[in-house]
Amino acid sequence: MTVPVTVQRLVVSLDGSRLAEAVLPIAARLAEAFGATIALLHVIEQDAPFRVHGEPHLATRLDAETYLAELARQLAATGCLVEYHVHEVPVGNVAQSIAAHAEEQRSDLVLLSTHGAGGIRDVLWGSIAQQVLQLSQRSTLLVRARANTQAAPVFTPRTIMVSLDGTAAAEAALPLARTLARALDVHLRLVMVVPTLETVEGRQFPQATFLPSATRVLLDAQGEQAMAYLEHLAASMRSTGVPTFAEVRRGGPVAELASDAAEHADGLVVVATHGRAGLQAIWSPSVAARLLKRTQAPVLLVPIVEPDYRSAILS
Numbered sequence: 001m002t003v004p005v006t007v008q009r010l011v012v013s014l015d016g017s018r019l020a021e022a023v024l025p026i027a028a029r030l031a032e033a034f035g036a037t038i039a040l041l042h043v044i045e046q047d048a049p050f051r052v053h054g055e056p057h058l059a060t061r062l063d064a065e066t067y068l069a070e071l072a073r074q075l076a077a078t079g080c081l082v083e084y085h086v087h088e089v090p091v092g093n094v095a096q097s098i099a100a101h102a103e104e105q106r107s108d109l110v111l112l113s114t115h116g117a118g119g120i121r122d123v124l125w126g127s128i129a130q131q132v133l134q135l136s137q138r139s140t141l142l143v144r145a146r147a148n149t150q151a152a153p154v155f156t157p158r159t160i161m162v163s164l165d166g167t168a169a170a171e172a173a174l175p176l177a178r179t180l181a182r183a184l185d186v187h188l189r190l191v192m193v194v195p196t197l198e199t200v201e202g203r204q205f206p207q208a209t210f211l212p213s214a215t216r217v218l219l220d221a222q223g224e225q226a227m228a229y230l231e232h233l234a235a236s237m238r239s240t241g242v243p244t245f246a247e248v249r250r251g252g253p254v255a256e257l258a259s260d261a262a263e264h265a266d267g268l269v270v271v272a273t274h275g276r277a278g279l280q281a282i283w284s285p286s287v288a289a290r291l292l293k294r295t296q297a298p299v300l301l302v303p304i305v306e307p308d309y310r311s312a313i314l315s
Contacts, residue, residue, distance in 0.1 A: 005175040007034040007183070011107040011138075013041050013098050016058035016067055022145035023111040024075070025155040026298060030109070031080045033183040038075060039105050040068045040084040043097045061088045095131030102136045109300075110140045114292065133273065137303045139176060142292055144299075157267020161189045161297070163257055166229055173272035173302045174233070178242050180300075186267065187243035190230045191260055193253040194223045223248055258294035270300045 012027050014020045027038050042064040045057075058064045068084035075082045085105075087097050102110050110132055133140045162177045164170045181188045195201065197216050200208045208215040230246035237244035249256040261269055269291065292299045 005179050007108045007179070008036050009105060009107045010036055010038045010109050010111060011041055011098070011102045011105055012038055012111045013043065014068070014071070016042065016064070019145040020113045021071070022113045023141070023143045024071070026141065026143060027111050028075060028078060028080055029155045029184070030180075031075075032078075035081075036108070037081040037083065039107065040071055040082065041087065041098065041101055042068060042085075043087040043094050043101075045094055061086050064088075096135060099132045099135035099138070102132065102138045107138055110136070110138050111143065112140065113143045113145045133301050133303055139300060139302045141298055141300045144292060144296060155267065155298075157184055157186050159186055159189055159264055159266050160184075160268045160270060161191050161257075161261055161264070161266040162270045163291075164190055164192045164230065164233070165253075166192060166226060169304045170272045171233070172304045173270045173300075174237070176300070176302055177270040178237060178240065180268070180270075181242045184267075187245065188234075188237055189264060189266065190234050190237075190244060190246045191249065191257065192226045192230055192247075193249050193251065193256045194219060194226050195252070196250050199252040219250075223250060254290045254294060257291055261295045261297045266297045268300055269295060269297045270302060272302045272304050 007030055010027050010030060012023055014023075030036060031038050042058055044059070044061065044064065058067055064086040065084070068086065072082040072084050085101065087101060098110065098112075112132070132138070160177055160181050162173050164173075177188060195204070197208055197212055197219065200215065200219065204215065204218075207218075226248045227246065230248065234244040234246040247260065249260055257269070260266075271291070
């Protein structure tokens with residue numbers, strides 16, 4: 001299987017709350033840009049809470065169909081192609097049901113909302129997003145909704161950030177990011193974070209502790225190499241007609257990426273991930289989840305599907 005580099009079918013998972021609807025403006029904008037179909041989905045959960053985000057939870061097929069039909073009507077009125085589905089068999093594993101539906105629908109993108117307030121359900125939905133990515137290998141877009149905001153935010157991106165770490169695997173995010181940039185008529189920013197002596201982790205940490213001067217020189221050299229690497233990729237992207245810029249930041253990856261996204265008002269952060277836990281790389285799901293908590297920008301998780309992602313980059 002290869003990661004789709006087009007967006008023709010979107011699966012939007014909703015739980016009936018206004019916070020979950022934060023994904024709808026993005027879905028509508030993408031549907032408009034690509035002529036894509038939006039499939040609204042509600043999964044009936046086992047032992048679901050009576051209320052979610054302060055609102056009644058959709059617990060029956062009739063409730064879900066009534067709710068989704070109204071949203072579909074509103075979206076269709078804006079010109080979107082919309083359908084809706086209710087997974088009516090109560091399930092305990094919501095992620096598995098969403099992933100199965102995404103596979104059945106052959107979706108190019110799954111959209112989920114997380115309210116970012118730090119509660120148990122927020123953690124659950126962050127986990128669900130990662131599980132969907134793992135189970136379906138479909139790109140998954142997470143939107144951080146604001147608990148104190150009644151209306152869903154408008155999606156008017158000006159830039160798309162692609163986070164890279166210098167590995168070929170992380171470049172799996174580039175084809176889809178380029179496709180999105182073209183369709184949305186925005187430019188790409190390729191960003192890589194190189195640690196400082198104070199933020200270095202992993203295998204370099206002992207060296208930084210006992211040989212700080214040498215480590216500092218090494219990290220400075222890594223920064224220069226990172227810029228050369230990004231400039232090479234940016235030139236490749238520009239050769240395909242997509243305005244692309246490169247930037248290297250120094251510090252902790254999550255904090256620096258979140259700061260960078262805020263400073264440039266990025267409309268979307270795109271990250272490639274294996275979608276499995278325990279990966280010792282900055283693009284592990286846990287890092288992606290931490291990034292989501294620190295940035296207001298939607299985060300698009302693109303599954304790394306080896307080995308043919310690299311050949312698609314410049315196609």
